[in-house]
Amino acid sequence: MKEDTSQWLEFESNFEAKKRRYEGKQDITLTFPAYLISAFKTVRKIELQDHFERDYMRNRMCQLIGNNLVLKPKLMDHLFANATDKINAHIEDLRRKEKLKIISTILLVGGFSESKAVVNAVKEHFKNELRVVTPPYGGSAILKGAVMYGWDQNIIAVRVCPFTYGVHTRCVYNANIHKGSTPKEFNGKRVVDNCFHKHLEIDEPVLVGENTTPSTYTLINRNKLVATWRIYKSTQKNPVFCHEKSCSHIGTLRIEIPPSVKETNIKMNICMTCCGTELKATAFLPDHKGVECVANLDFLDTSSLESDMVSSFTE
Numbered sequence: 388m389k390e391d392t393s394q395w396l397e398f399e400s401n402f403e404a405k406k407r408r409y410e411g412k413q414d415i416t417l418t419f420p421a422y423l424i425s426a427f428k429t430v431r432k433i434e435l436q437d438h439f440e441r442d443y444m445r446n447r448m449c450q451l452i453g454n455n456l457v458l459k460p461k462l463m464d465h466l467f468a469n470a471t472d473k474i475n476a477h478i479e480d481l482r483r484k485e486k487l488k489i490i491s492t493i494l495l496v497g498g499f500s501e502s503k504a505v506v507n508a509v510k511e512h513f514k515n516e517l518r519v520v521t522p523p524y525g526g527s528a529i530l531k532g533a534v535m536y537g538w539d540q541n542i543i544a545v546r547v548c549p550f551t552y553g554v555h556t557r558c559v560y561n562a563n564i565h566k567g568s569t570p571k572e573f574n575g576k577r578v579v580d581n582c583f584h585k586h587l588e589i590d591e592p593v594l595v596g597e598n599t600t601p602s603t604y605t606l607i608n609r610n611k612l613v614a615t616w617r618i619y620k621s622t623q624k625n626p627v628f629c630h631e632k633s634c635s636h637i638g639t640l641r642i643e644i645p646p647s648v649k650e651t652n653i654k655m656n657i658c659m660t661c662c663g664t665e666l667k668a669t670a671f672l673p674d675h676k677g678v679e680c681v682a683n684l685d686f687l688d689t690s691s692l693e694s695d696m697v698s699s700f701t702e
Contacts, residue, residue, distance in 0.1 A: 390422070395420065397418075397420075398418070402417055405417060409502065410507075411464065411503065411504050414457050416455050417458070419454050436451050447461070448461055448462040449462055463504070468508075470499075471504070471508035471509065474505070486590075491517060492520055493518070494520050495525060496526075497528065497529050500521055500526065506519070506521050541595075545592050545593065546592070546593050546661045547591070548588060548661075549589065550589050550622060551587065551625075552585075552587040552618065552620050552666065553587075553626070554583075554657075555617040556584050557582060558579055558584060559576055559577070560576075560577040564627060565627065574605075581628050581630055583621065583626040583628055583629045585626070586599065587599060587660075588625075589623070589624055595661050596660065596661075598660050599659060600658075601657060601658045602656070603654055603673070604654070605652070607651075608652065609644075609652075609653070612644050613641055613642065613643055614641070614644060614655070615639055615641050616639070617636055618637050618639060619634045621633045638685050639684075639685045640668055640683070640684055641682070641683045642655070642657070642683075644672075648672065648675055653674065654672065654673055655672055656670065656671050656672075657669070665684075670682045
């Protein structure tokens with residue numbers, strides 16, 4: 388790869404082309420890089436042809452004939468199985484989800500769908516359970532979909548959350564939820580720190596562009612025009628604290644409060660939703676009609692700055 392990159396790229400491209408045409412029964416013949424044949428002899432002190440005859444001919448997995456490498460179906464099937472077994476297992480996992488149990492057809496698209504070996508493996512695995520459809524030009528379907536979406540983002544009406552999304556804040560103490568946590572007094576309430584307050588739940592369908600139910604936060608003794616919350620994601624449906632193993636910090640939510648709002652104690656409603664391929668947030672002050680707040684999500688900022696939970700908590 389390093390010493391004769393052009394030959395390596397040619398060999399890799401050749402294998403990619405032959406792999407796509409493999410149907411499950413025929414030999415695959417590749418032109419073996421001449422540089423590698425000579426390099427093998429230099430390093431191993433043995434001809435590559437002799438090495439093949441000693442170690443591989445007995446298994447009849449592959450042969451070196453002149454400058455051609457011949458891969459037998461047994462070897463090719465083994466190479467493909469590493470991928471097809473995982474594809475079939477992934478589909479099986481998806482079918483166990485309650486919402487997907489009604490699925491009766493699998494549509495194979497993408498570059499791998501052009502491989503008959505892959506298609507045959509999927510069809511064989513699900514032959515008595517699901518109908519497997521392979522449309523023509525499936526390799527370009529993903530690209531076409533991306534182009535169509537670029538012209539009209541409304542073609543996707545609903546997205547399913549890949550994670551649970553929420554903010555880092557304080558919550559009013561609940562003995563049944565915050566087990567093992569020591570509450571503290573805050574503004575006349577018993578609260579706990581480092582809480583994960585959920586906005587969107589994993590596997591939840593979200594209508595693109597429509598706000599979800601807002602969460603209400605109370606800011607106490609604020610002394611600046613920008614309120615910040617750290618944004619977390621989780622692989623669990625109902626994480627309680629942000630330090631749990633399933634949680635990771637992904638960015639910062641900043642909300643600009645208009646200078647016209649003079650009160651130091653205010654309530655703020657925050658909504659999160661999907662908009663196109665992005666996560667969006669909106670914020671408004673329920674006690675100040677007509678006053679808009681500017682909400683910005685910064686996914687490049689994963690610094691350790693504290694959220695404004697020192698002066699805020701969820702209702």
